[in-house]
Amino acid sequence: MNTKRKTLPPGVFVKHGSYYRVVAEGEKRRWVKLCRVSDGLPAMYLAMSKLASQVSSHKDLMPDLLHDWMVEIGSRRSAKTQANDRTHNKAISEAFAHFRASQVTPPDVLDFLGNFRDRPRSYNAYRAAMRERMRYAEAKGYREPGTNPVDSLPIMSTKARTRYLTDSELRRIKVAAMRGDDGLPTRSGHTICCLIDMAYLTGQRIGDLLRVQWSQITSAGILFEPAKTEGSTGVRILIEWTPKLRTLVDRLKNPPPIPGEKPKAKPVSSRWVFTTLKGQPYTYDGASTAWTRARDRAGVKNAHFHDIRAKALTDLETRGGIRHAQKMGGHSTESQTADYVRQKQAIRVAATR
Numbered sequence: 001m002n003t004k005r006k007t008l009p010p011g012v013f014v015k016h017g018s019y020y021r022v023v024a025e026g027e028k029r030r031w032v033k034l035c036r037v038s039d040g041l042p043a044m045y046l047a048m049s050k051l052a053s054q055v056s057s058h059k060d061l062m063p064d065l066l067h068d069w070m071v072e073i074g075s076r077r078s079a080k081t082q083a084n085d086r087t088h089n090k091a092i093s094e095a096f097a098h099f100r101a102s103q104v105t106p107p108d109v110l111d112f113l114g115n116f117r118d119r120p121r122s123y124n125a126y127r128a129a130m131r132e133r134m135r136y137a138e139a140k141g142y143r144e145p146g147t148n149p150v151d152s153l154p155i156m157s158t159k160a161r162t163r164y165l166t167d168s169e170l171r172r173i174k175v176a177a178m179r180g181d182d183g184l185p186t187r188s189g190h191t192i193c194c195l196i197d198m199a200y201l202t203g204q205r206i207g208d209l210l211r212v213q214w215s216q217i218t219s220a221g222i223l224f225e226p227a228k229t230e231g232s233t234g235v236r237i238l239i240e241w242t243p244k245l246r247t248l249v250d251r252l253k254n255p256p257p258i259p260g261e262k263p264k265a266k267p268v269s270s271r272w273v274f275t276t277l278k279g280q281p282y283t284y285d286g287a288s289t290a291w292t293r294a295r296d297r298a299g300v301k302n303a304h305f306h307d308i309r310a311k312a313l314t315d316l317e318t319r320g321g322i323r324h325a326q327k328m329g330g331h332s333t334e335s336q337t338a339d340y341v342r343q344k345q346a347i348r349v350a351a352t353r
Contacts, residue, residue, distance in 0.1 A: 009048065019044045021051055030102070033144065050141065060142040062096040062104070069136045078227050079284040080207040088129035101137035106149045113153070120156040127153060160339070165311045169300045170196065177294035185259035187277060190251075190266070192290045195274055195282070196308060197248050202239045203312035203328040206305050210282055212273045217249060226330050235330045314341040 008014075011022050012034070019034040034047035059068065066089045074085045095112045096104060109130055116123035131150035137143045174196055178189035186192075198209055204224050216223045221240040229235045239245065252273055255266040267279040274282040291305045309329075317325035317337070326337040 009045075012044070012048070019047070021048060023051075032102070059140075060101045060137070062099045062101060063093045065101050065137055065140075065142065066093050066133060068140075069133055073132075073136065078207045079210060080205075083284045083288065084125070085129070088126060091126065092130060092133065101134070101140075101142035102144075104134065104149050106152050109149050110153055117156075120158040123156045124158065127155065161307075161310075163302055163304070163307050163310070164314060165300075165303055165307045169298070169303065170200070170308070170311070172298040173291075173294050173300055173303070176297035177290065179297075180293075181297065187259055188286075188290050189259075190255055191274060191276075191282065192287070192294065194248060194252050195287060196291075197244075198274075199305070199308040200312050201242070201245050201248060203309055203316065203325075204237070204239075205309060206287060207284065210274055210284060210287060213271050214269075214273060215271075217273070221245075222249075224330075229330055233330075233332050235332070237328065237330050239328070310341065313337065317341045 008019075013020050013022065014037060015031070017038070018036050020031045021034055023030045023032055032051060034051070035043045059065065070085060070089060074082055074089075077085065092112070096108070099108070109127075112130070113123055113127055116126055127150060131148060134143065134148045134150055138145055138148065174193045177192040177196070178186060180186045195206075195209060198204075198212075199206065202209070202222060202224070205226065205228065208224050208226050211227075212222070212224070218238075221238045222245070224237045224239065226235060226237065253268060255268065257263050257265050258277060266277050267275075269275045269279045269281075272281045274287075276282055276286070288305065295303050313325045313329050316328055322334050322337055322341075325341060326334055329337050331337045
C-alpha cells in the first residue's frame with residue numbers, strides 16, 4: 001500500500017502534483033482541487049475546511065451565489081441598474097437552479113443565452129450578467145481562476161437604435177399616463193407627466209432625474225451630477241432656466257389634488273423632487289412600470305423612457321448644433337454625441353431639381 005495514501009484523509013487523492021477532494025453529488029463524482037502537493041499538508045487541510053464550509057452552506061449554488069452577489073455588488077449600483085440586475089438574476093437563477101458555480105460550462109451558458117438569440121441586445125445583456133456573476137464565483141473561490149465559462153462565447157452584433165419619439169407620441173403617452181384602463185384619473189399621472197417633461201427639457205437620464213433634490217434647483221438653473229460619469233469625467237451639467245422649465249418646477253412644487261381624495265394634494269418632500277403620494281423618493285421600478293402602462297394605453301410601440309433623452313439631444317442638435325447637444329448630454333467628445341443622435345431623424349435635403 002502506498003504510504004503516502006495513508007497520510008491523506010478519505011476522499012482526498014493526489015493527481016498531477018495537486019491534492020484533490022472527490023465530492024459526491026448524487027450519482028456523480030466531482031474532483032475539487034485543493035492545493036499543490038508542494039504547498040504541504042497544512043494547506044491541504046485548510047482547503048478542506050474551506051470546501052466543507054462551502055458545501056455545507058451551499059453558498060456555491062447558483063441561486064445563493066446570485067443573492068450574495070446582489071447584496072455585496074449589486075446593492076452599490078444605481079437604482080436603474082439594480083432593477084436590471086434583479087431581472088437578470090431571476091432568469092439566471094431559474095435556469096441554473098440546481099447548478100453549483102463550478103458546474104456551469106460554456107455549453108450550459110450558450111444554451112441559456114439561446115433564449116435571447118432573436119434579441120441581440122438582451123442576449124448581450126444576459127451574457128454580460130453571467131460573465132460578471134461567474135467572475136464573482138472565481139473571486140469567492142467557487143471556481144478555479146481563469147475558468148469563466150462566458151469568456152469563450154461571442155457577443156452578438158447589434159444595430160444602433162434609431163427610434164425617434166415624435167411630439168405627438170409623447171403627448172399621447174402623457175395623456176394616457178393621466179387616466180387608467182378604466183378611464184378614471186390615475187393617482188400617479190401628475191408625477192409621471194412631470195418626469196417625462198423634465199426628461200425632455202433637460203435631456204438627463206432617468207436615474208439622475210429620480211435622485212434630483214430641491215437643493216439642486218438653483219437661481220441659475222437645475223444642476224445635475226450624472227451618476228454615469230462620477231467615476232470618470234465627473235462632469236456637472238447646469239440646465240439653465242427657460243419659461244417651460246420654470247413652469248414645470250412650479251407644477252412640481254404645487255401638485256393638484258389627489259384623484260379620489262380632493263381637496264387633499266400630494267405632499268411635497270423637503271428633499272426629493274420626484275416622490276410618491278407618501279412623499280417617498282420615486283423608484284425606478286415604479287417610474288418604469290407607470291411609463292410602460294401609459295405607453296401601452298397610448299398604443300405607442302417600441303418606446304423606451306430612455307428614448308426621451310435621445311429625442312431631447314436630437315432636437316437640440318437640430319436647432320442649435322452638435323456642441324449644444326454635447327453639453328446637455330455630458331459627453332466628453334462630439335463623436336459620442338454624434339453617435340448618440342445619428343439617424344434619430346431622417347436627414348432633410350432638397351431634391352436635385
